[in-house]
Amino acid sequence: MESQANAVLSDRPATATVPVGQRAHGAIMAIGGAEDKLDDKVILSTFVQIAGGRAARIAIVPTASSIESAGERYKAIFLGMGAARAEVVYIASREDANAEATVEPLHDATGIFLTGGNQMRLAAIVGGTLVADMVRDRHADGAIVAGTSAGASILSSHMVACGASGQTPKQRLGQMVAGFGRVPDLIIDQHFRQRDRIGRLLVLVASNPALAGVGVDEDTAALIDPNQTLEVIGRNSITIVDGRQMYSDVFRVKGHGGVTISGAVLHVLTPATASISAAVNSSTARLNPAPKPSTIGPSPEPGHGDATTSRRGLANLFRLLDRSTPWR
Numbered sequence: 001m002e003s004q005a006n007a008v009l010s011d012r013p014a015t016a017t018v019p020v021g022q023r024a025h026g027a028i029m030a031i032g033g034a035e036d037k038l039d040d041k042v043i044l045s046t047f048v049q050i051a052g053g054r055a056a057r058i059a060i061v062p063t064a065s066s067i068e069s070a071g072e073r074y075k076a077i078f079l080g081m082g083a084a085r086a087e088v089v090y091i092a093s094r095e096d097a098n099a100e101a102t103v104e105p106l107h108d109a110t111g112i113f114l115t116g117g118n119q120m121r122l123a124a125i126v127g128g129t130l131v132a133d134m135v136r137d138r139h140a141d142g143a144i145v146a147g148t149s150a151g152a153s154i155l156s157s158h159m160v161a162c163g164a165s166g167q168t169p170k171q172r173l174g175q176m177v178a179g180f181g182r183v184p185d186l187i188i189d190q191h192f193r194q195r196d197r198i199g200r201l202l203v204l205v206a207s208n209p210a211l212a213g214v215g216v217d218e219d220t221a222a223l224i225d226p227n228q229t230l231e232v233i234g235r236n237s238i239t240i241v242d243g244r245q246m247y248s249d250v251f252r253v254k255g256h257g258g259v260t261i262s263g264a265v266l267h268v269l270t271p272a273t274a275s276i277s278a279a280v281n282s283s284t285a286r287l288n289p290a291p292k293p294s295t296i297g298p299s300p301e302p303g304h305g306d307a308t309t310s311r312r313g314l315a316n317l318f319r320l321l322d323r324s325t326p327w328r
Contacts, residue, residue, distance in 0.1 A: 024142050025140055025142065026050075026139050026142045026143045026145060026226065027144045027223060027224060027225045027226060028144070028145055028146070028182050028183055028223070028224040029047055029145070029147070029222070029223050029224075029233075030146075030147060030152035030155055030183075030214070030216055030222045030224075031043055031152050031216065031220070031234075032148075032152065032191055032192060032218045032220045032236070032238075033116055033152070033191045033218050034149075034219055035148055035218075035219050035221070036219055036234075043219070043220075043234050044074075044077055044078070044081070045081055046223070046233055047144065048078055048081045048082070048111070050111070051111025051143070052083075052084070052110045052111070053083075054082050054084060055084050055110070056078070056083040056084055056085070056110050056111055057083075057085045057108055057110045058078050058083050058085065058086040058109060058110070058111040058113060059086075059089050059105045059106045059109040059111070059112050060075055060078075060086060060087065060089065060113045060115065061091065061113070061114050061115065061122075061131070061135075061151075062090070063115075063117075063125055063126055064115055064119060064149075064150040064151060065116060065118075066117060067117075070115045071090070071115065072088060074088075074113060074115065078113075089102060089106065091125060091131060092125075093125065094129060097126050097129035097130065098129045098130045098131075102130075102131060103130050103131055106131065106134040106135070107134070107138075109138055109143055111146065112139075112143060112144070112145045113148075114145075114146065114147035114148070114150075114151030114152075114155075115149075116149030116151055117150045117151075118150055119160070119161060119179075120161050120162065120177070121150075122150055122154055123154055123161070123177060123178070123179065127180075135180060136180070136181070139182055145180075146221075148190075149190050152190045153190060154179040154180050155179060155180055155188060156179045156180075156181070156182070156184070156186045156187055157178065157181040158178070158179060158187050158211060159176060159177055159178065159179030159180075160174055160187060160189050160201075160204065161174075161175045162174070165196040165199070166196060166200070168258055169199045169200070169248075169258065169261055170199060170203060170253075170256050170257065170258050171250065171254070171256055171258075172256050173199055173203050173204075174200035174203060176204060183224060185210075185211055186212050186213075186214050187204050187205065187211050187212070187213045188214050188222075189204075189213070190216050190218075192238075192239060193217050193218075193236065193237070194218045197215060198215065198239065201215050201241055202241060202264060203259050203261075205241045205243040205264070206250040206259060206264075207250050208243075209243035209244060209246050210243075210244075211243070212241065212243075213243070214238060214239070214240055214241075215238065215239040215240075215241070216238050217234075217237050217238065218236060219234050219235045220232065220233070220234035220235060220236040220238060220271075221233045221234050222238050230269075232269045234271060235271070237268050237269060239268050239269075240266065240268075240269065241264055241265075242265040242266075242267070243264055245263040245264075245265065246261060246262070246264045247261070247263050248260060
């Protein structure tokens with residue numbers, strides 16, 4: 001897999017700023033954690049490609065992590081892939097997050113990467129600050145915003161803050177707080193199958209049936225492009241919970257009691273040769289042959305590995321769920 005690990009990046013121009021009112025939002029990449037950092041690195045290389053390839057200017061925010069070297073490790077990976085620049089934005093306090101010097105590396109970033117760790121730490125320190133505003137503005141101006149593990153959860157408006165594992169949905173199994181709001185209609189959970197989190201995602205959707213639940217497995221990413229098409233990248237799967245036809249007794253259950261749920265629709269998307277049809281306007285889905293690989297970013301050059309084979313699981317999530325909420 002060495003050839004894939006060292007895939008030659010294109011000279012794709014860096015994302016340009018466009019006037020307000022004519023903005024083309026960037027992509028969102030929610031990674032389920034434990035993404036490959038040693039072999040083909042399909043997820044991370046895709047992030048760099050979309051950020052501009054050799055012209056990419058990447059800002060890494062490691063605030064969620066308690067590991068001091070977390071940001072530096074990603075910096076080395078991105079620079080090793082050929083990115084023009086990768087800077088670690090250290091934020092230890094809300095004062096840091098409101099300092100102009102801290103915000104400076106974000107001003108012209110074409111890609112912003114939020115590391116894993118504790119999403120409550122990230123939300124409490126960065127939420128409502130100049131850094132959070134700049135993440136929103138850069139995304140609005142076309143930069144890709146990616147997060148892994150905790151960094152993935154905070155991308156949604158309603159962030160899974162904490163909770164327990166288990167297959168049975170139970171009251172108080174999960175707790176939500178405000179996130180960064182980059183994907184307003186989703187609840188994103190991570191390490192999904194590996195940490196058995198289906199129960200808490202079901203109960204969170206039961207409590208908020210207007211939102212779609214997205215559970216992302218480890219070494220897997222949900223890539224949502226500016227057209228709101230969701231693409232599966234990586235080695236495992238993404239589980240989508242559609243609660244629009246759901247019935248539950250969540251409002252009656254006390255304490256940590258079990259919650260009865262009926263009518264929830266589950267979709268499991270893999271980076272395989274089938275996709276859920278975009279032409280679904282009810283809770284019924286059908287599988288169609290996979291469309292051609294996405295053109296979101298330039299393909300690797302011949303002889304350097306074809307990452308698109310891991311990127312065929314496409315689904316227009318928002319049309320699938322009959323949602324039309326624009327980027328905010």
